[in-house]
Amino acid sequence: MKPQSFKLAMPLLGMLLWVLSIHAGIFSDANRQRLPFLEDFRHPAGEIIHAKRETNMEKLLGRITQKDLNNTVDFATNVIGFMERLENNLRWSDIKVNDGTPSHGMLISFGPDEEAVKRGKDGFISLQAASQLVNEYCNRIFKENLGAVSYRECAKILSRFKFHGTALDQTCKALSRPCQDEEYNSPYRSINGSCNNVEKAHIGESFTGFGRLLDADYSDGIQAQRRSVTKRPLPNSREIVNKLVKYDAVPSNKHTMALMQWSQFMEHDLSRPATAVAIHTDSPIECCSRDGQNLSPRYVHPFCLPIYVSQDKSYSKQGVHCLNFVRSIPAVRSDCSFGASDQVNQATHFLDGSQIYGSTNKKLKELRSFTGGKLATTFYEGHEYLPLSTDPTRDCQIFSKSSVCFNSGDARVNFQPQLALMHTIWYREHNRIADDLAKLNPTWDDETLFQETKRIVIAEMQKITYFEWVPAVLGNIEQTRILSHSYSKSTKATVSNSFATAAMRSIKSLSDGKPKFYDEDRNANESIFMRNYFNNPAIIKQNGVVDALIRGLTTQPSQKLDICYAEDLINKLYTNGHYGFDVLSFDIQRGRDHGLPSYNKFRALCGLKKARSFADLRDVMSLEDIVALSKVYAHPEDIDLIIGGLLEKPKKNALFGHTFSCIVADQMIRTRKGDRYFYDNKDQPKPFTEEQIGQIEKVTLARIMCDNGDDIKRMQPKVFESISSSNELIDCSSNKIPKIDLRYWSSPIQPETTLV
Numbered sequence: 001m002k003p004q005s006f007k008l009a010m011p012l013l014g015m016l017l018w019v020l021s022i023h024a025g026i027f028s029d030a031n032r033q034r035l036p037f038l039e040d041f042r043h044p045a046g047e048i049i050h051a052k053r054e055t056n057m058e059k060l061l062g063r064i065t066q067k068d069l070n071n072t073v074d075f076a077t078n079v080i081g082f083m084e085r086l087e088n089n090l091r092w093s094d095i096k097v098n099d100g101t102p103s104h105g106m107l108i109s110f111g112p113d114e115e116a117v118k119r120g121k122d123g124f125i126s127l128q129a130a131s132q133l134v135n136e137y138c139n140r141i142f143k144e145n146l147g148a149v150s151y152r153e154c155a156k157i158l159s160r161f162k163f164h165g166t167a168l169d170q171t172c173k174a175l176s177r178p179c180q181d182e183e184y185n186s187p188y189r190s191i192n193g194s195c196n197n198v199e200k201a202h203i204g205e206s207f208t209g210f211g212r213l214l215d216a217d218y219s220d221g222i223q224a225q226r227r228s229v230t231k232r233p234l235p236n237s238r239e240i241v242n243k244l245v246k247y248d249a250v251p252s253n254k255h256t257m258a259l260m261q262w263s264q265f266m267e268h269d270l271s272r273p274a275t276a277v278a279i280h281t282d283s284p285i286e287c288c289s290r291d292g293q294n295l296s297p298r299y300v301h302p303f304c305l306p307i308y309v310s311q312d313k314s315y316s317k318q319g320v321h322c323l324n325f326v327r328s329i330p331a332v333r334s335d336c337s338f339g340a341s342d343q344v345n346q347a348t349h350f351l352d353g354s355q356i357y358g359s360t361n362k363k364l365k366e367l368r369s370f371t372g373g374k375l376a377t378t379f380y381e382g383h384e385y386l387p388l389s390t391d392p393t394r395d396c397q398i399f400s401k402s403s404v405c406f407n408s409g410d411a412r413v414n415f416q417p418q419l420a421l422m423h424t425i426w427y428r429e430h431n432r433i434a435d436d437l438a439k440l441n442p443t444w445d446d447e448t449l450f451q452e453t454k455r456i457v458i459a460e461m462q463k464i465t466y467f468e469w470v471p472a473v474l475g476n477i478e479q480t481r482i483l484s485h486s487y488s489k490s491t492k493a494t495v496s497n498s499f500a501t502a503a504m505r506s507i508k509s510l511s512d513g514k515p516k517f518y519d520e521d522r523n524a525n526e527s528i529f530m531r532n533y534f535n536n537p538a539i540i541k542q543n544g545v546v547d548a549l550i551r552g553l554t555t556q557p558s559q560k561l562d563i564c565y566a567e568d569l570i571n572k573l574y575t576n577g578h579y580g581f582d583v584l585s586f587d588i589q590r591g592r593d594h595g596l597p598s599y600n601k602f603r604a605l606c607g608l609k610k611a612r613s614f615a616d617l618r619d620v621m622s623l624e625d626i627v628a629l630s631k632v633y634a635h636p637e638d639i640d641l642i643i644g645g646l647l648e649k650p651k652k653n654a655l656f657g658h659t660f661s662c663i664v665a666d667q668m669i670r671t672r673k674g675d676r677y678f679y680d681n682k683d684q685p686k687p688f689t690e691e692q693i694g695q696i697e698k699v700t701l702a703r704i705m706c707d708n709g710d711d712i713k714r715m716q717p718k719v720f721e722s723i724s725s726s727n728e729l730i731d732c733s734s735n736k737i738p739k740i741d742l743r744y745w746s747s748p749i750q751p752e753t754t755l756v
Contacts (some may be wrong), residue, residue, distance in 0.1 A: 061157060064137065066165055069338075072136075073166040076128035080121075084280040086301070095299050097284040102581045103324040105397050105535055105574025107284050109412050112274035112329055115207050115360060116344050117282055120329035122171045123344065124279065126163060127330045130338040131222045133158050138221070152340075155221025159339030163332070172336035175202050187686030188451045189458075189677040191357065191364050193348030196676050197489065202334070204349040204493045204674065206359035209331030209342030210271075210501075211494035213666065214605055216340035216595030223330075223341045225305075225592045229635045237588035238309050238323070240643060243632050245584060246564045249512070251557035252722075255655070257418070258553040259472055259720040260510035262701065265422045266465055267507065268355040268410045270671070271500035272346040273590070275326040276303040285326045292320030292579060303327045305593055307585055314571055318579045325586060327593050334494075342497075343594050347410070349495045350675050351465060353458045356426050358409035367409060373434040373449025375427050380541050383710055384428055386413065386420070397535040397574065404538035413537075416530055418515055420537040421549045428708040430457050433742065440746040452745065459679035459688070460699045460740075462672075468701060470668055472720045473655040478665050485673045487681040493674030498602065499667040501594050502642040503660045505587045509646060510558040513566030517548035518555045520713055522723065531572035531580065547709045554705065554719045561655050563625070563646050588640050599644025599659065600637050606662035611636035620648040620658055691744045698738040706732035707739075 090096075097103045112120065138154035164172050179195035189196060197203035219227045228234050277284055278301070287304035289295060292315070294308065303326055310321040328343040348354045356375075358364045367387065369376040376387045385406070389395040392405035396414050406413050408423045434453040438444065444452070471479040517526040526548070528539070539545055559566070565584060572580035603620075604610040611617050614630045621629075625647045633639050641659075648657025656664060677684050680693055688696065702715045714729040717737055721727050730736050 061137070061160075064133075064161065069133075069161060069163075070166050072129045072132050073125065073163065073168060075132055076125045077167060079128055080124060080279055083278075083302070087278040087280050087283070090278070090299060090301060091281060091283060093299060095286055095295065097286045097324075098290050099393055100397050100399060101290065101576050102574040102579065103284075103286055103288075106324065106581060106586075107275065108395060108397070108535055109415060110273055110275045110328075111284065111411065112277060112344075113207075113346055113360065113363075116274040116329055116346050117277055119171075119207050119331065120274070120276065120344060121279060122168055123330035123332050124276075126168060126171075126332045126338070127223060127341055129163075129166075129168075130155070130158070130340075131220070133161070133338050134221050151219070151221035152215075152217070153221075155218075155340055156215065159333075159337045161338045163336045163338070168332065168336070171332050175208075175332065175334065175336055177201055185685050188455060189350070189352055191361055192359055193350050193352065193354075196350060197492070197674070198676065199489060206348045206354070207331075207344055207346060208349070208494075209334055210273075210345050210497040210594070211492065212342070213496050213498050213663065214597045214601055216342070217597040217601075218340055218595045221340060223595075226595070226598070228633075228638045232634075234592065234638055234640075235632055236308065237585040237592075237640075238307050238312055238315075238582060240588060240632050240640070241570065241582055241584050242312065242314075244563050244628055244643065245570060247567050247570070248564050250560045250562060250564050251512075252510075252560050253557070254722060255472065255510075255558045255720055256554050256722055257510075257512065257515070257556045257558050258701065259469075259655075260507060260558045261418050261422055261553055262464070262469055262720070263473070263504065263507040263510070264419060265355065266351070266461075266469065267500070267504040268347070268412055269351055269353060269461070270347060270349065270495050270667075271504065272410065272412075273500070273594075274329045274344050274346050276329050287324045287326060288322035292318070292322055294322045301326075305589060307582075307589055315579065320579045323581055323585070325589050325593075328590065340595060345495055345500070347495075349493050349671075350677070351458070351462050351671050352675075352677070353409070353426075353454065353461055355410035355413075356408060356423065356430070356457070357454065363409060366407065368450065370446055372438050373444075373446055373451075373453050374431045377427060377431065381543065383546070384424075384431065385541060386424055386427055395535075396537070397576075403536075404541060405535075406537055414535045416515075417528075417533050417537055417540050417545075418549060418553060420540050421546060421553075424540065424546065425550070425704060425708040426457065426461075429460070429704055430454070432707060433457065436742045437745060440742060444747075455677075455679075456696070456740075456742075456745070458677075459696045460704070462679050463696055463699050464701050464704075466668070466672065467697070468718070468720060474661055474665055474668075475651065475653040478654070478661065482665060482668050482672065485669050487676060487678060487683055488673050489676070491670060491674035493670055496663065496667055496670075497594050498596060498641060498663050501591050501596060502587070502640075502645060503656070503663045503667075505590075506561060506642055506646050506656075506660060508569055508583050508587075509561050509563070509565050511566050511569060512556065512559055513568035515549070516552050516556045517545070518551035519548070520551070522551065522555050522729070524552075524556075529568065530566065531568040531575050534574050544710070547712055550705050550709045550712060554702075554715065555723065557722060561646070561650065563643075584642075587642050591640055591642055596641050598637050599639040599641045602641055602663070603644065603659045606659050608658060622647075622649070689744065695740045695742075695744055699740055700737060702737050703739060706737060 097107055134155050179201040183195040192206045194205040195201050217226045218224050285301045287306040305325050305327050307323040309315040330341045331344045348359050377384045387407045389405040389407045392403055396405035413423045434449050513530050514527045516524045518524055569583045573583050574581050600611050614626050617626050645660040651661050702717050702719045706712050706715050716723050716727045716729055718727050
């Protein structure tokens with residue numbers, strides 16, 4: 001071979017190997033989190049590497065020099081550079097995400113912000129470099145007979161090496177940058193979550209990686225999907241759905257749809273993954289044809305992980321064989337090490353209203369009015385609504401620039417009308433408080449009014465989450481345990497991948513495919529099909545709909561958390577009228593993309609006996625569900641986390657079963673204990689006074705709904721629970737639904753001031 005040909009062939013070969021590794025199914029434990037707070041759930045986790053094998057690997061790793069690391073990163077950069085031709089070919093061949101298609105709907109929900117795209121490029125370089133290091137040095141272990149070792153074990157050892165001193169050195173410096181004193185001592189939290197943690201500025205910051213409770217499980221140690229214990233691929237995610245999911249409505253006799261909606265709203269505050277886009281063009285990636293057909297391999301981007309459904313009866317009737325799924329953007333690991341993939345979280349990792357205010361200064365600037373501390377809104381027939389998108393055909397699945405499409409801190413605001421409603425009432429709450437504070441404090445400027453209002457609104461959200469939502473989903477005993485933890489600077493509030501990608505995604509099973517409208521007497525007078533309103537929120541501006549939806553959320557029973565799903569979510573998600581996606585298939589696929597270990601490993605982490613056979617699942621599952629699982633998976637070790645969690649019987653007085661309760665409880669402790677600006681923490685730069693905290697703790701979601709509907713007259717005090725003799729409808733003016741008294745925020749306090 002000529003030298004010139006050899007120089008060209010080697011990078012192309014490297015790129016081919018990388019593409020093959022990605023399509024095979026791989027990332028790290030830099031963000032590995034422990035469960036130090038939940039004594040009942042404490043359990044040793046992670047792979048144990050035999051001492052002799054580790055010694056042999058240490059000998060090999062001792063040969064790796066800084067020059068080797070530099071060459072690996074340079075190689076990775078070159079490989080990614082060779083993707084430009086492929087991506088240009090896709091563009092010239094018109095392989096793209098088309099407006100109004102299910103792929104467009106998925107892009108709206110999981111599309112990356114500009115900052116995610118920027119950081120993702122370094123993430124992809126770090127990922128390819130890690131793959132190259134594993135391929136080269138782990139293979140040497142086999143060749144030199146240094147002892148049998150799995151790729152996962154080898155990747156874990158290689159993660160001891162850092163990117164410091166390589167071409168990614170500036171990225172490492174950004175992850176370890178110190179905050180200035182004025183940042184740490186700011187009376188208000190930063191919009192991107194930085195400088196909350198006093199030891200490491202980036203912990204909890206937006207666009208950093210999710211954490212992990214267990215090491216990532218990738219078959220090649222870096223990014224390839226987990227495989228069955230039989231060494232074969234895991235069952236197709238859509239096949240799992242077809243064999244397990246039921247469409248029977250199983251309404252709760254305790255909870256209302258408000259529980260589902262607050263769960264989703266709160267999840268969006270803490271978690272927002274980002275799907276990858278083309279490295280060189282930043283264009284969205286389409287892995288199937290416009291009508292759902294398989295693409296020729298030469299047109300399949302290496303970031304694709306489509307779900308093939310050619311054997312599916314429902315989709316085959318519509319001539320659909322392929323569902324578009326694009327892998328999530330990887331994050332450079334928090335300690336800047338080589339190793340398994342972590343994924344970017346576009347939201348801050350704190351419960352800080354980022355779904356309302358955004359996670360960047362650029363987004364916040366879009367949303368503020370810069371007058372009287374208020375958020376920008378639109379008015380229609382005398383009522384206040386969210387600001388409108390400047391590009392509605394991009395941000396919603398609509399075809400007219402004049403159609404209604406809202407803008408908020410989170411792109412998922414338009415997902416369905418009930419979610420758009422929740423955003424609306426919190427925008428109204430912000431502006432209501434800002435107006436009252438302006439009356440109390442006429443000398444405060446716009447910035448002071450905005451920041452003081454924002455911190456009150458965030459405190460209200462935190463109080464509702466911990467005093468209403470947590471006991472509803474985990475039970476009062478677990479709530480007491482969670483509330484016993486106060487701020488600790490050593491605690492990382494980082495959102496765990498298992499919480500964001502499995503536990504909270506299971507909440508979709510609470511949804512009803514036909515949201516109902518109720519009048520003031522709680523009579524259902526209309527219902528809508530969810531399939532007609534994905535990313536199409538115009539109905540919310542119709543006369544009376546805001547109040548009808550509020551009463552619907554607080555009256556209509558939620559479904560139980562189980563394997564029963566609304567058909568609109570399983571077959572009609574983001575539908576274009578021809579076909580739609582399947583939310584659970586995508587959640588399974590995303591869990592594998594994110595390297596979530598199996599359900600069996602998580603149940604062991606949370607204190608249950610590790611299942612050696614399907615019969616061992618009887619401690620938390622019904623016999624019927626165990627039999628169904630055994631017909632889908634080859635072994636208990638293969639079960640996907642979200643599937644196992646959905647099938648567990650709920651704990652007493654709780655929504656979740658044992659394993660998801662464990663994961664959610666850990667996150668709720670972490671979110672509270674790791675947030676220096678949490679509303680009741682006295683160690684923050686500007687703590688609330690005791691009197692102010694007392695007022696915040698009066699707040700309920702019932703009061704928020706009373707105050708921010710168009711004309712809500714009555715509400716039950718506990719909106720997550722059904723109306724009953726112990727939870728009766730009462731007048732919104734009643735002191736049984738107490739109001740926050742903002743006079744405690746006047747400067748100086750003016751107890752005689754009357755607020756209208």
